[in-house]
Amino acid sequence: MSLLRAKIQDVFNEPACEQNRGKDAKARKEGCSKPLTPGAAAGGCAFDGAKIVLQPITDVAHLVHGPLACEGNSWDNRGAASSGPTLWRTSFTTDLTELDVVMGRGERKLFKAILEIKEAYGPPAIFVYPTCVTALIGDDIEAVCKRAAEKYGLAVVPVNAPGFVGSKNLGNKLAGEALLEHVIGTLEPDDAGPYDINILGEFNLSGEFWLVKPLLDRLGIRVRACIPGDARYVDIACAHRARAAMVVCSTALINLARKMDERWDIPFFEGSFYGISATSEALRQISQLLVKKGADPEILGRTELLIAEEEAIAWKKLAAYRLRLEGKRVLLNTGGVKSWSVVHALMEIGIEIVGTSVKKSTVEDKERIKQILKNDNHMFEQMAPRQLYAMLSERKADILLSGGRTQFVALKAKTPWLDINQERQHAYAGYDGMVELVRQIDLAIHNPIWRQVREPAPWDCQPAVREERPRTRIETVTLHAVQEFSGTTAGDFGEC
Template sequence: MSLLRDKIQDVFNEPGCEKNRGKDAKARKVGCSKPLTPGAAAGGCAFDGAKIVLQPITDVAHLVHGPLACEGNSWDNRGAASSGPTLWRTSFTTDLTELDVVMGQGERKLFKAIREIKEAYGPPAIFVYPTCVTALIGDDIEAVCQRAAEKFGLAVVPVNAPGFVGSKNLGNKLAGEALLEHVIGTAEPYDPGLYDINILGEFNLSGEFWLVKPLLDRLGIRVRACIPGDARYFDIACAHRARAAMVVCSTALINLARKMDERWGIPFFEGSFYGITDTSDALRNIAELLVKQGADPEILGRTELLIAEEEAIAWKKLAAYRPRLAGKRVLLNTGGVKSWSVVHALMEIGIEIVGTSVKKSTVEDKERIKQILKDDNHIFEQMAARELYAMLSEHKADILLSGGRTQFVALKAKTPWLDINQERQHPYAGYDGMLELVRQIDRAIQNPIWWQVREPAPWDCQPAMGEELPRMKSETVTLHAVQEFSGTTAADFGE
């Protein structure tokens, strides 16, 4: 437990975080995460954060050591996609019961579960996640994993991030620490090259990284490891041989990027693949870092040619949507990198941003938003559901872009809504992803259902004094509706 405490303090003292560097020594120990309150950790504890970062590693077995509900609550909460192995889609848990706790059977049950997974599936590695229960009763996860690795001849990685130690964001960083300590650098690639890069914090939601990878392939740039989206264990183990790295979500894996730079000299930058301009900037930055690391400078020219070609195609396709969406008002209730990257992407085609949240955003994220919007009044830390509903019901926005938890606020306000968070069904990254995002916004806003639901209900349309309702017409319409529904005739109703 003392090792876990030291690791947490090390994560809180993250030099790569500009916000953290500005604190005094006492404030730095507290960290950036808000303390959890009883009953409020579901879906946002450290265990959940660690599972989010590591589960998209597709050929690994992910074993949760704890009660069954811990695995049930954390499974499949992100729409990551795989181009190959499907083992990550299988849930593994030791299903610890009260009797196991009382009788001290936790470690024995964990070792047995590792053996069963090895015999049934033969994965290259097993990631073991302790939970609040197993951490509190003192199960020695590291010792069991080490013994199992020696016994069965495969990598067994302890991911020491029980839920009670902190928030989901802390769990993200502890997952990065587990990769640094037990995975990265444990294997050597067959063919290292000068054009190998790592992409950190990319989850391949709805397969959106597959819209970006072909661009890199055309430039001759190989993604040595995408962590964690559509990743393989061996690729991550060889990630220390990459020449440069791009961090997509700094709040999740900034510690991983910084320590890989310190240990293996892999420079990194923070970028985004959302929007045409940001995608082009990301490609340029990748090429420039590779040149600094020894690649042929001719890649800079090839990158500019590719950008010019792709931007011309994208802008031509987007031209059809510009007159339909110009002046439309969008409210974003999201956070992290999307709080500024999606803002920039939408403003490129003339959409007005009436507000964006900066929840889970870094200091750098907030500065980017200020530079883009030129107005702090459109930035809010967190908006309560009541305030969000008031803003939408007063028609201050034409559409809400957010996660699934606030969709019902938009529906209650009879306002179009589009999922922009991890549960989304459409990929929005890269040039083609930007076109898809605009297409989905246009479909949501132009959907005729919104004009229908905003019309007053028939029973709310009261006649003026002395005016009678068109009773016979109403009855006829009702009768026809019943006939259409049931297939009956007027004779069946005695008429």
């Protein structure tokens, strides 16, 4: 536990974070995340965050050492996609019970589970995740993994991020530390070249990195390792021979990028593949970093030719949607890199941004939003469902872009909604991804169902009473009962 505590303090002291550098020593030790209350995950615990970062490594067996529920709640937590191996889709857990805890059988059960996985699947590596229970009872995960690796002849990586140590974001960073300590640099590639790069913090959600990789291939740029999206263990182990790196989600893996720069002289920048301009700028910066590291400067010219060609194609496709969407108002309830990259992407085609959440955004993200929107009036740290519903029901936005948690708020407010978080079904990265995002927004806003659901319900729309004769006593009593039940008055009848 003392080693884990020291590692956590090291993660909190992140020199690459401008916000962290501005704090005093005491505030820096407290980290950026709010402390968790006992029994509350606060949007995800450290174990969940570590598993999010590492599970998309597709040919690795991910073994959770703890009760069955920990694996059940963390399985399939991202919509990442694989172009080959499917081992990462198989759940492995030691299924620790109360009797195992009392009898002290946790370490033996873990050792046996590692052997069973090796014999049944033969993976290149096994990642072991301790949980709150196994960390609290003192199971020595590091020692078990080391002994198993020596005896069975394969990489067994301890990912020391039990849930109680902090938030999901802290778990993201601890996963990066595990890769640095046990994986990256353990193998040497035999084909290292001047055009090798790493992409960090890209999860290949819905396969969207596959929309970007062909652009890099056309430039002769090879992705040595995409961490973690559609990654292979060997690629990550050889990632230290890349010449440059791009960080897509700095809040998750900025520590990994910074330490790889310090150890192996791999310069990095933070960019985004969401939006036409952002994608073009990312390609330019990748080429520029490679040239600084010794690549042929002619790649800069080829990059500009590729950008001009792809932008022309994308804008031609988007022209059909501009007239239908220009002036439409969008409310974003997301965070992180999407809080500014999606904003910039939508504004490029004339969509108005009425608000964007910055709950999970860094100081750098917030500064980018201010530069894009020219003010911070449309930024909100947190919006309660009641406030979100009020804003949507008053028609202050034409569509809500968010994750699945708030979709029912939008539906209750009879407002179109589109998923842009990790559960999404469509890929939005790159030039083609931007066209797809705009197409999905157009389909959602102009879906005829919204006109229908906003019309009065049939039971609120009674036909006018055409009879001239006086009502009988029974008819009068019945009419009053219907009015009282439906909350209408006599003047409401016949208005629909």
